Amino acid sequence: MNEQVKQALIAKLTALADDELILAHRDSEWVGHGPILEEDIxxxxxxxxxxxxxxxWYGLRSTLDGSDPDRLAFLRDAAEFHNCELVELPKGDWAFTLLRQYLFDAYEALWLSAAKDSTYKPLAEVAAKILREERFHLQHTQAWVERLGLGTEESNRRMQAALDAQWGYAQQLFVPLEGEGVLVAEGIVPDLGGLKQTWLLHTTQHLQNSGLKLPLQPGYQPTSRQMHTEHLWSLLAEMQSTARWDAEAKVW
Amino acid sequence: MTPLPNAEQIWQALAQVPDPEIPVINVVEMGIVRDVQVEGGKAVVTMTPTFSGCPALYVIREGLEQAVRGLGFAEVEVRTVLFPPWSTDCITPEAKAKLERYGIAPPRPTSEFGLIELELELVRCPRCGSLDTAVKNTFGPTLCKSIYVCNVCREPFESFKTL
Structure with a gap:
């Protein structure tokens, strides 16, 4: 692997990992606050x-540059994170959280299905591993979109408001990183352009079947993973506080 | 000096390590242990994770290491591989029977699944054997289990996800 490919791959793995980490944190904010116990779980x-x-994903990056995943997660500042803006938005209400998770799961399931044929074997192996777990997410969040979209007037209104707010942000999932082209050319990662068409087909159909309308104006569409909303700063302040205060966290 | 145990004896020792979340079955019958090698005075155990976010992985790794150290190895290495990905098909038939006796519906054989379709699986109630069961929650008390309820005996039960 030449240096250019290696650097592009490190950047891509970081973006993939950051998306998952920040989304995981936002979801975890519901722990103890879910509408019912089963859904909380x-x-x-x-x-x-x-x-x-x-x-x-951090582990895979580590094999390329020796970075420490814990340091990447807990000691980087917001400006050094490369997650998309969608995942850092505050959790909002239940409809907002579940719609975001659905839009992300649909993207992730498609990306992984393509990435499991990567020419870079370690990436193909991780993609194949994760994909098996992802389908349970999609099954769950897809059902929630339908349940709320076709539920009551209020649940539909909330789901529609979430869709209006997120649709533009979600498009960023398909904006390639600068330098990602070299990875696509080498067959290391799938081409996002092709995946976007499939994603649009699946999500549009499911959203419409769930009684929701696609926004006529897609709204703000972020394009650079160097840019973040103000919300990432407060998220990290909370997520990183223990590690920054006591890296070993051995004192209770 | 007594010779160090061979790979076969290590496998036997590993079969004594229970799965931390489902202690009726051991890590070997779970299909987590992929390979055992003795390299000089060192034992190398290769394992594969079940669910990638499973918090029991650390306990399992320690359990494997301790079991091998208990045989007299001063140096033990536990390696992790991801490929081929662990599947519930790796669980032995005997272990699946134990799961059912323990009250957890065992996983079904995996088959190719559609990406975005909802998957409907027939799950048998581990208490009364009825197939008239319904999923209550895809996600249960651990990453590997879902919650079902039996429409015949009315009992809720856990079902191992087919992965």
């Missing part, structure tokens, strides 16, 4: 899975 399970996925 379900979302905690999903958060735990996403955290497991982040660990695998």
């Amino acid at each position: 379900a979302l905690a399970n999903i958060a735990q899975d996403e955290l497991g996925h982040a660990t695998l």
